Amino acid sequence: MLTGMCPECDALVHFTSMPKTGHRSVCPYCRSRLIVISSNPIMLDWAFAEPIDTTNPNNRRELPNRSR
Numbered sequence: 001m002l003t004g005m006c007p008e009c010d011a012l013v014h015f016t017s018m019p020k021t022g023h024r025s026v027c028p029y030c031r032s033r034l035i036v037i038s039s040n041p042i043m044l045d046w047a048f049a050e051p052i053d054t055t056n057p058n059n060r061r062e063l064p065n066r067s068r
């Protein structure tokens with residue numbers, strides 16, 4: 001089964017075909033924007049519109065906007 005786990009809510013995100021690394025998706029449950037970081041097995045991480053500033057330890061991983 002082509003599924004990956006949402007890093008935000010741990011829900012299984014289903015794919016109709018094997019996604020490539022870098023494929024972007026949206027969690028159907030929490031609406032987090034996700035990106036495929038590994039295709040076998042499928043692993044998902046949060047997708048960001050802008051590169052993350054890894055030089056700032058306080059800004060390495062921002063949580064998705066939960067306002068909606």
Ligand SMILES: [Zn+2]
Binds near residue numbers: 007009011028029032
């Ligand atoms: Zn989710």
